[in-house]
Amino acid sequence: MSVLLEVEGLSLRVRRGAEYAYLLERVGFALEVGGTLGVVGESGCGKSMLALALIGLLPRGVAASGAVRLDGTDLLALPERARRATRGRRIAMVFQEPMRALNPTQPIGRQVAEGLRAQLGLGRAEADARARALLDRVGLPAGVASPHTLPHRLSGGQRQRVLIAIALACEPALLIADEFSTALDMGTQAQVLALLAELVAERRMALLMITHDLGLLAQVCARALVLYAGRAVEAAPTAALFAARRHPYTEGLFGCSLHAGHTAPGTRLPTIRGQVPPPFARGPGCCFAGRCGRVEPDCLPEQPPLHAAGPAHRVACLHPVVTV
Amino acid sequence: MSTPLLEADGLVREYGPGRRVLHSVGLTVAAGETLGIIGGSGSGKSSLARILMGLQRPDAGRVRFRGIDLYGADRAALRAARPQLQAVFQDPYGSLDPRQRVGRIVAEPLRGQGLDRAARDERVRWALEAVSLPPDAATRHPHAFSGGQRQRVAIARALVGRPALVIADEPVSALDVSVQAQVLNLMLELQARLGLAFVFISHDLGVVRHMAHRIAVLEAGRIVEAGDAAAVLGSPRHPATRGLLEALPTAPSC
Ligand SMILES: Nc1ncnc2c1ncn2[C@@H]1O[C@H](COP(=O)(O)OP(=O)(O)OP(=O)(O)O)[C@@H](O)[C@H]1O
Ligand SMILES: Nc1ncnc2c1ncn2[C@@H]1O[C@H](COP(=O)(O)OP(=O)(O)OP(=O)(O)O)[C@@H](O)[C@H]1O
Ligand SMILES: [Mg+2]
Ligand SMILES: [Mg+2]
Numbered sequence: 001m002s003v004l005l006e007v008e009g010l011s012l013r014v015r016r017g018a019e020y021a022y023l024l025e026r027v028g029f030a031l032e033v034g035g036t037l038g039v040v041g042e043s044g045c046g047k048s049m050l051a052l053a054l055i056g057l058l059p060r061g062v063a064a065s066g067a068v069r070l071d072g073t074d075l076l077a078l079p080e081r082a083r084r085a086t087r088g089r090r091i092a093m094v095f096q097e098p099m100r101a102l103n104p105t106q107p108i109g110r111q112v113a114e115g116l117r118a119q120l121g122l123g124r125a126e127a128d129a130r131a132r133a134l135l136d137r138v139g140l141p142a143g144v145a146s147p148h149t150l151p152h153r154l155s156g157g158q159r160q161r162v163l164i165a166i167a168l169a170c171e172p173a174l175l176i177a178d179e180f181s182t183a184l185d186m187g188t189q190a191q192v193l194a195l196l197a198e199l200v201a202e203r204r205m206a207l208l209m210i211t212h213d214l215g216l217l218a219q220v221c222a223r224a225l226v227l228y229a230g231r232a233v234e235a236a237p238t239a240a241l242f243a244a245r246r247h248p249y250t251e252g253l254f255g256c257s258l259h260a261g262h263t264a265p266g267t268r269l270p271t272i273r274g275q276v277p278p279p280f281a282r283g284p285g286c287c288f289a290g291r292c293g294r295v296e297p298d299c300l301p302e303q304p305p306l307h308a309a310g311p312a313h314r315v316a317c318l319h320p321v322v323t324v
Numbered sequence: 325m326s327t328p329l330l331e332a333d334g335l336v337r338e339y340g341p342g343r344r345v346l347h348s349v350g351l352t353v354a355a356g357e358t359l360g361i362i363g364g365s366g367s368g369k370s371s372l373a374r375i376l377m378g379l380q381r382p383d384a385g386r387v388r389f390r391g392i393d394l395y396g397a398d399r400a401a402l403r404a405a406r407p408q409l410q411a412v413f414q415d416p417y418g419s420l421d422p423r424q425r426v427g428r429i430v431a432e433p434l435r436g437q438g439l440d441r442a443a444r445d446e447r448v449r450w451a452l453e454a455v456s457l458p459p460d461a462a463t464r465h466p467h468a469f470s471g472g473q474r475q476r477v478a479i480a481r482a483l484v485g486r487p488a489l490v491i492a493d494e495p496v497s498a499l500d501v502s503v504q505a506q507v508l509n510l511m512l513e514l515q516a517r518l519g520l521a522f523v524f525i526s527h528d529l530g531v532v533r534h535m536a537h538r539i540a541v542l543e544a545g546r547i548v549e550a551g552d553a554a555a556v557l558g559s560p561r562h563p564a565t566r567g568l569l570e571a572l573p574t575a576p577s578c
Contacts, residue, residue, distance in 0.1 A: 040500070041500065042500045042502050042503055043470055043471075043472030043473055043476070043498075043499055043500050043503045044469075044470045044472065044473050047470075048470055048471060059467070096471040096498065097415065097416075097417045097471055098415075099415050099417055099418050100417050139365075144366065153339065155365055155366045155369075155370060156365075156370060156414045156415060156494065157365030157366065157527070158365060158366055161365075178471075179471065179498055182494065182497040182498050183365060183414065183494060183497060183527065184365055184527065185363075185364045185365050185527045185568060186527070186529075186568065187364060187567060187568070188364065188365050212472075212498070212499060212500040212501060212504070214501065252502065253500070253501060253502055254501075256501040256502040256504075256505045257501045263534065265533055265534050265535075265536075265553065265554075266512060266534065266535070268509050268512070269505035269508055269509055269534070270505060271502055271505045271506045271509065272502045275456040275458070278458040278460070280460075281458070
């Protein structure tokens with residue numbers, strides 16, 4: 001299996017006055033050609049920032065360090081021009097907020113065709129035909145939404161599907177999907193998933209999927225990475241994670257799933273007490289210590305490093321959960 | 325029976341000739357109740373929500389909130405009732421003014437309520453904490469937040485004034501399971517304590533099952549099935565409802 005993407009010691013830093021804080025701190029992982037990785041973690045943990053760093057679209061004021069190697073080339077070291085050439089074609093992304101990513105003044109068919117023309121050099125007629133075929137595949141045939149429609153005339157789930165079509169247009173080697181299914185009903189989601197599975201199996205597309213849906217994680221991703229407060233706290237084959245979670249944070253997260261429990265309607269749902277410390281309020285020790293039921297004095301002075309907890313399973317915890 | 329809190333009938337919405345997306349939709353919501361609305365992508369849920377929110381005049385039909393016609397002539401009555409009716413939109417990014425600080429955005433429903441500045445700030449602090457946003461959130465602009473954080477800002481704004489009814493369009497769809505549970509608990513708690521009512525739109529049937537007392541199923545702009553939540557989800561009668569349920573993946577065991 002050949003490695004497509006290698007992320008090493010990736011940190012993202014922001015400044016506020018004289019203070020610095022990290023939105024992401026020394027995150028590393030690898031993804032092979034045709035591989036599938038799911039990224040999970042609570043809201044505000046840095047999942048979208050990770051995605052934006054990979055595709056090179058970080059917001060102003062966020063500085064990246066470390067390495068993001070695609071086919072051995074460090075993207076962080078590339079000049080913007082060269083980087084732009086990889087975008088869409090080698091790496092494409094489905095953004096979390098469709099209205100933010102779509103051009104409000106351009107018909108959707110044109111937006112899908114744009115990459116085909118710019119990146120693959122197709123002529124207008126061919127690009128338009130391919131765009132129409134793609135829109136069909138994501139459940140937006142002309143009868144549902146004409147290619148001439150503007151984005152604001154679409155429903156939330158329809159916009160999400162336009163974004164998916166745009167991302168898939170140039171058959172990228174790596175697709176990053178950031179909460180791509182939040183407005184899709186199960187039937188539509190299944191249709192899109194089938195398309196993604198086909199691209200992974202037949203074209204060896206790699207998929208990095210950010211999701212809060214643990215069912216989807218289990219269904220789609222071979223491996224999982226758990227982010228907490230900007231740090232990778234657990235990484236494992238998804239099946240191993242579903243069998244046994246080592247980090248108390250992961251265990252807490254899985255315990256909150258509506259599907260996991262047998263909570264009666266209207267009753268209180270389990271939560272992880274407390275909240276993710278914001279970037280400027282993160283101490284030197286384990287970032288979960290303040291919310292953890294297993295905390296010990298040795299958790300506080302410094303960040304626990306990732307260590308092996310099973311085959312291809314790593315955890316950053318000094319007192320991991322042990323299940324028998 | 326007393327008058328319902330919200331009463332809609334004969335709602336029609338057309339986006340141009342031949343593009344009718346709501347066909348004579350009617351529904352009621354009682355005080356303290358949650359009505360769930362489910363349906364496939366593009367079935368008309370957000371179009372219906374915007375009409376119920378008082379933001380989009382229907383092409384036909386009527387919506388009354390506490391007996392006041394939301395699109396009627398009595399502007400004064402409407403102005404007085406308006407803060408009691410709040411909304412959470414499907415696209416939080418589009419619904420938050422990027423130039424305003426979050427504290428100001430969240431305080432918006434409190435304006436004209438006769439609260440002094442300290443009382444207003446106190447309410448905003450409560451609302452931000454209730455949705456698990458850090459205390460310094462109030463001083464920042466929406467762009468500096470994550471997607472789920474923005475969604476929570478919108479929820480804080482809807483709840484800050486303790487309204488009677490919140491129309492919530494996919495309110496927790498971008499939230500991870502833990503924060504989602506916190507927000508759902510908050511909604512349930514406010515409902516139990518203050519008698520808040522919700523219209524809760526979601527494609528996540530697990531969430532709807534947990535929150536809704538009654539459920540209406542929308543298909544191609546028509547309500548094709550409605551009733552007690554347990555009955556609609558437990559023994560669906562309409563093929564559209566069965567279709568939505570069938571596609572539910574079996575939960576992985578963990
Ligand atoms: N432009 C920005 N400048 C500074 N900080 C930011 C900016 N955008 C986001 N942040 C902060 O970075 C952190 C990580 O944000 P990110 O969007 O990656 O979260 P996320 O894991 O995707 O969350 P969600 O599940 O809510 O989408 C958050 O604490 C957020 O407040
Ligand atoms: N401004 C508009 N102009 C024209 N057509 C529109 C407009 N807004 C929505 N539509 C169409 O109306 C139909 C219903 O859209 P609506 O947004 O109400 O669906 P929805 O049930 O909320 O879907 P989703 O679950 O995807 O959010 C869709 O076919 C959509 O394309
Ligand atoms: Mg995000
Ligand atoms: Mg909608």
